Amino acid sequence: MNRRTEHSPVKHATVIGCGMIGPDIATVLLTHGIAVTLMGMDENDLEAGREAVQRDISELQAAGIVSEDQAGRAIESLSSTTDYAEGVRDAEIVFEAVLEDVAIKQSIFQKLDRHARSDALLCSSTSGLSPHDIAEPLRDPSRMAVTHFWNPPYLVPLVEIVPHRALAPEARETIGTFLTELGKVPVFLKKDIAGHIGNRLQHALYREALYLIEEGVASPDDIDRVVLNSFGPRFSAVGPMEYFDSCGLDLHQKVQGYLYPTLCNAPEPQKILLDNIEAGNLGTKSGRGLYAWSSSGSDEFRSRRNSRFIQKLKQPSGTEPTDTNPTGAEPSGTNAKAAEPEGPNSEASNPEGPTPEATATNPAGTGQPTP
Numbered sequence: 244m245n246r247r248t249e250h251s252p253v254k255h256a257t258v259i260g261c262g263m264i265g266p267d268i269a270t271v272l273l274t275h276g277i278a279v280t281l282m283g284m285d286e287n288d289l290e291a292g293r294e295a296v297q298r299d300i301s302e303l304q305a306a307g308i309v310s311e312d313q314a315g316r317a318i319e320s321l322s323s324t325t326d327y328a329e330g331v332r333d334a335e336i337v338f339e340a341v342l343e344d345v346a347i348k349q350s351i352f353q354k355l356d357r358h359a360r361s362d363a364l365l366c367s368s369t370s371g372l373s374p375h376d377i378a379e380p381l382r383d384p385s386r387m388a389v390t391h392f393w394n395p396p397y398l399v400p401l402v403e404i405v406p407h408r409a410l411a412p413e414a415r416e417t418i419g420t421f422l423t424e425l426g427k428v429p430v431f432l433k434k435d436i437a438g439h440i441g442n443r444l445q446h447a448l449y450r451e452a453l454y455l456i457e458e459g460v461a462s463p464d465d466i467d468r469v470v471l472n473s474f475g476p477r478f479s480a481v482g483p484m485e486y487f488d489s490c491g492l493d494l495h496q497k498v499q500g501y502l503y504p505t506l507c508n509a510p511e512p513q514k515i516l517l518d519n520i521e522a523g524n525l526g527t528k529s530g531r532g533l534y535a536w537s538s539s540g541s542d543e544f545r546s547r548r549n550s551r552f553i554q555k556l557k558q559p560s561g562t563e564p565t566d567t568n569p570t571g572a573e574p575s576g577t578n579a580k581a582a583e584p585e586g587p588n589s590e591a592s593n594p595e596g597p598t599p600e601a602t603a604t605n606p607a608g609t610g611q612p613t614p
């Protein structure tokens with residue numbers, strides 16, 4: 244793991260929230276040599292947060308990403324408190340990661356306005372709330388941005404940075420540089436939109452997949468096998484927009500002409516989702532969702548979900564593409580490069596590309612599709 248941030252001017256950060264994502268953000272900072280104060284609602288909340296950090300760091304150590312020494316120093320650099328005056332006093336940057344509720348987040352930012360250093364950068368992890376609303380209690384909103392990490396942040400590189408009207412260009416720049424030093428790949432949205440970029444793309448896929456299940460076209464397992472054996476691996480090597488170009492825009496026009504009218508455009512959560520929730524099927528956490536899950540199945544899923552990211556982190560730095568444009572193809576526009584002619588065996592003449600070998604007959608591990 245890159246240690247560059249040991250030279251970063253950020254020596255102390257505060258993470259507020261001990262749920263799913265807060266401790267994982269703390270782990271990113273701690274394993275890059277930054278002292279972290281973790282803040283929670285009460286002692287039980289803090290205890291859960293400290294345990295999660297310990298679990299994350301043990302996972303990184305077991306994977307050979309941090310040494311025993313680094314893991315020990317990371318844990319020693321963690322403190323925790325429920326007191327805002329104490330918790331944010333030394334922080335050069337604060338990451339808020341509490342429940343997705345605008346009133347709760349505003350109450351946190353009100354406390355930050357009172358207790359944080361006047362030059363501290365203030366970040367929210369919200370997955371969809373407007374940064375403008377969250378920043379409302381701040382006298383100086385120019386230092387606040389949304390930094391949307393992806394789960395688990397200590398493994399997944401992407402952080403979407405969502406600006407708002409008042410965000411100062413220097414604050415935007417500093418946050419982006421800091422995240423890059425942490426080994427993250429910041430992507431700046433040009434403007435605020437619900438779901439940012441990644442979740443809009445994911446949910447477009449989820450909506451269509453649930454529709455195909457509801458319509459009796461495919462089982463959950465069929466959907467997973469289609470993705471895992473086709474565009475899933477493909478999109479870990481080339482971006483979908485690059486791939487889009489490689490197929491030929493005239494082909495997309497033909498396909499969109501007949502396909503778009505048939506795609507799901509449900510404006511609300513779908514029936515299959517609501518029926519499952521009504522029946523208490525909440526997914527891995529309740530033991531049943533679209534699949535039936537055993538606890539070993541959930542563990543196996545977590546380890547499979549993390550394995551690719553662990554492999555990438557273990558590659559010597561500089562060998563993995565971390566750009567948003569890994570191949571160097573330039574977007575069309577004023578400075579677009581002339582494209583190389585495509586050969587007869589290029590993916591352009593075979594839009595489905597080579598079919599990767601099957602990697603799983605039951606992609607959800609021991610999870611079994613439920614009727």
Ligand SMILES: NC(=O)c1ccc[n+]([C@@H]2O[C@H](COP(=O)([O-])OP(=O)(O)OC[C@H]3O[C@@H](n4cnc5c(N)ncnc54)[C@H](O)[C@@H]3O)[C@@H](O)[C@H]2O)c1
Pocket residue numbers: 259260261262263264265282283284288339340341342343344347368369370371391392393394
């Ligand atoms: N879970 C994810 O995968 C994920 C990914 C990216 C971003 N996010 C965002 O990060 C934030 C936290 O998500 P999460 O999944 O960790 O949530 P969570 O529900 O697991 O977090 C709960 C934590 O929020 C804090 N909290 C709850 N109620 C509070 C209150 N009234 N006052 C102060 N603190 C309170 C507590 O520390 C609690 O442990 C959300 O904004 C979410 O949208 C989550």
